Amino acid sequence: MSIFRFGILGAAKIAVKFCQAVSLIAGCEVCAVASKSKERAERFAAENGGVRAYGSYEELLDTEKPDCAYIAVTPNDHCRLAMLCIQRGIPVLCEKAMFQNSREAEQVFAAAAARSVFVMEAMWSRFLPAVKKVRAWVEEGRIGIPEISRISIGFIAPEGDENRYRNPRLGGGAAKDITVYAYEITTWILNQDIRNISVSAAWGESGVDMNNHISIEFAHTLADLATSFAANLESQMVLYGGKGKIVLPAPHHSTECFLYDERGELTEHFTDRETANGFTYEIEEAISCVREGRQESAVVPWKDTLACAKLFDRIEATKIAGGSMERQFPG
DSSP states (O other), X not given: OOOEEEEEEOOOHHHHHHHHHHHTSTTXXXXXXXXXXXXXXXXXXXHTTOOEEESOHHHHHHHHOXXXXXXXXXXXXXXXXXXXXXXXTOOEEEESSOOSSHHHHHHHHHHHHHHTOOEEEEOGGGGOHHHHHHHHHHHTTBTBSEEEEEEEEEOBOXXXXXXXXXXXXXXXXXXXXXXXXXXXHHHHHHOOOEEEEEEEEEEOTTSSEEEEEEEEEESSOEEEEEEESBXXXXXEEEEXXXXXXXXXXXXXXXXXXXXXXTTSXXXXXXXXXXXXXXXXXXXXXXXXXXXXXXXXXSSSOHHHHHHHHHHHHHHHHHHHHTOSBOOOOOO
16 A cells, blocks of 8 residues: 655644654655745754655645645634645645634535545544543443533643734634643543533633633533633543542543542553554544545544534634623733
8 A cells, every 4th residue: 555645734843743643653654844934844844854845835735745634733724724725635634623613614624525525623632542441431331321520621821922822813712722622522522412501711811712611511411621721720531420430630631541439449540551642543543534535534523523613603702792701811
């Protein structure tokens, strides 16, 4: 089978981890990288295997015609670059959060469907062995029906209105950086219909959301999601059921999980000792889907990415409606 070739759009730090992951997978390679700055692309290429460098995204796509494009820029440009790929029939693996709102999601997925092009959000956490183990424990009824689910992820974002965390022009804000993890991990693990969602957010002076609180009523479970750019939250997920509880530390990059019985005694501790780079799983999924002629992944289907984009709409609406907490955070 021929070598599967990835083209990278954006010479960001996260693309370095992507290159490292590709190097661990037999039968695939990064053929080129593009950036708005040719110098930055050349520097990235020299430091990451000597791949070819381009100062134009269009030039990379038209010249290299990669088997898949990995989009590694900030969220404000995801939709545009995804459309550039789709118009050329090039499959897309795009960093989270893939979209800023549901309008972008609907545009891209409609175009991908019309041209039969594979598109997937790079929600790598769903593929991690520890996250998969938690989902399996839930499906097996190890804690009974999950009655309550709680997840929190939070850190103090770097100061400065121009960085990617706090700059609205770059798609900044807690929602698209960490709430995307909290939501897409929770929905994946519980795998239930959603009956109702309530949303609140606190906004910073730079115009981005600094704190998010999401309450979700699933068919069988009440879930609480808390994320913050203004406080160091305990990063973990806990699911409580009548037969015990499950604890998933650092849920978006976890390497272990714990199962407790109804008496609070630890009955099983799973530790992932195999994963060298967690990006390998999403890359292998993308390769498999493209080679099998699929348009979307069963692990990160379009409907889930669209649902998260609609959540971003609701978070943004709290600012417009003035319904969020009126608390200012310095830029």
